[in-house]
Amino acid sequence: MNYTIIGGGFAGVKTALELAKDPKNAIQLISDTDTFQYYPTLYSSATGRSHLESWVPLGEIFAEHDNIHVSIDRIIGIDAEHKEVVGATEARYSYKTLVIAVGSVTTYFGIPGMDQYSYGIKSYDEIRRLKERIYADLSGQKKLDKNYVVIGGGPTGVELAGALGAYLEKLSEYHDVKRPHVNVRLIEAAPRLLPRSHEKLSARVQKRLARLGVEVQTDTMVEKATAESVIAGGRPIASHTVIWTSGVANNPLFAAHPDIFRLNPRGKVVVDNHLRAHKNIYVLGDNADTPFSGLAQVALHDAKFFASNMKRKKQRKPLKSYAISSPPTVVPVGDRWAAFEWGWLRFYGWPAALLRRCADFIGYSDILPFGQALRPWHASTIEERDYFTPTPKSHRKSGSKR
Ligand SMILES: Cc1cc2nc3c(=O)[nH]c(=O)nc-3n(C[C@H](O)[C@H](O)[C@H](O)COP(=O)(O)OP(=O)(O)OC[C@H]3O[C@@H](n4cnc5c(N)ncnc54)[C@H](O)[C@@H]3O)c2cc1C
Secondary structure (H helix, E strand, O other): OOEEEEOOOHHHHHHHHHHOOOOOOOEEEEEOOOEEEOHHHHHHHOOOEOHHHOEEEHHHHOOOOOOEEEEEOOEEEEEOOOOEEEEOOOOEEEOOEEEEOOOEEEOOOOOOOHHHHOEOOOOHHHHHHHHHHHHHHHHOOOOOOOOEEEEOOOHHHHHHHHHHHHHHHHHHHHOOOOOOOOOEEEEOOOOOOOOOOOHHHHHHHHHHHHHOOEEEEOOOOEEEEOOOEEEEOOEEEEOOEEEEOOOEEEOHHHHOOOOOOOEOOOOOEOOOOOOEEEOOEEEOHHHEOOOOOOOHHHHHHHHHHHHHHHHHHHOOOOOOOOOOOOOOEEEEOOOOOEEEEEOOEEEEEHHHHHHHHHHHHHHHHOOOOHHHHHHHHHHOOOEOOOOOOOOOHHHOOOOOOO
16 A cells, blocks of 8 residues: 555545545555544534434445555554554554544543533434433433533534524424423633634624523633533533533544654644655644644645645655645524634625535535535435434324334
8 A cells, every 4th residue: 555544534535535536546544433424514413413414434435446445443553663553453554655634532621520421412422322311301201401501612512502402392392392491501611602703703603592592601611510410600500411512632642652743732743844744654634733723624625735745746746835724614503594704704694504505515525426425415404303212102103114
């Protein structure tokens, strides 16, 4: 293999696809999961939309590429001297050029009880656990929790809080549980929501959330979580459904190899202007210390940049230096409303929501052929009802096999 890629996310998958355009390239992609995860729609899959919008099998993505070989393994070691990486299966994979794009991991900043008692929406299993909790309430006590507390006023927290109320109301109706009002709270430590965006945008988003019935508490530190409450700003909030969307840290794979990688104060890998971290080792996407890393668009950009430089290298052309401008962001808040920002340009409402739909299609078609990209894109219009839970009796039609 002339290219070995670790990570089957945005940067890893796109790098493989770009390199595979040259049939002479042999590419090995090693991922700890057989599915590509489309993170931008996880909040929506967690609140009743089809899981097909967020998970695409790697086999489907690479079906037409004979020069990409996928291995399912979790890489736990890198031996730069012998040019090998070591998997949890104890397999050793040799490389000529190594690309690492293993994404970020969740951190709880040491808040007591948070890792044990909070729910996450970063993976299929986390979403499933959250849905099972809600279903246990609906089927057992026949009532919802008193408070649903979303922690983190970044894009994920805002998107989730905006969609949660309507989802819980629909579920209550579906399970024949009376629930006149759903109490959703969004807690953020910074003085305003979406602290990386302009103040005007933060204010508009907060107003929109208020209209959706979400109680926003900014400037509030979360101190502790227990099985039945969360302490925020010194006050306990009764809740057994605390959802953690805050806090990401770099993958620990890099800190485990201080002889190979130099990390910046935030733990991201220092790379040169070709995204190279060490001889024949390149680091892309969330892992790299680049100006806007932490966004899917940046991971895709890194992949295209790297592959294009590899092509130039083969053609003996001078390599290009890394450059990236501030990417646009679109944050959906409830049904048919979003906030768009790109530099000084900001707009809100359904035009922004429409733009987000288009952006998602572009995102899918970055990893799938046009026709296939329609499938996950269309899936986000499909209501999954309650995919993880049985259908209540009152909703079963006689003779239904569901
Ligand atoms: C809930 C959520 C919502 C988001 N929404 C948006 C959004 O709307 N717009 C946006 O631009 N960005 C969004 N992001 C950020 C975006 O998803 C990331 O920036 C992007 O996924 C980074 O791509 P990546 O390839 O670096 O990492 P990932 O896409 O995270 O891919 C890493 C891959 O590596 C695999 N892996 C990890 N460790 C190992 C190992 N040791 N061995 C083998 N494989 C391994 C993982 O399973 C995964 O497949 C969101 C993130 C989250 C968590």
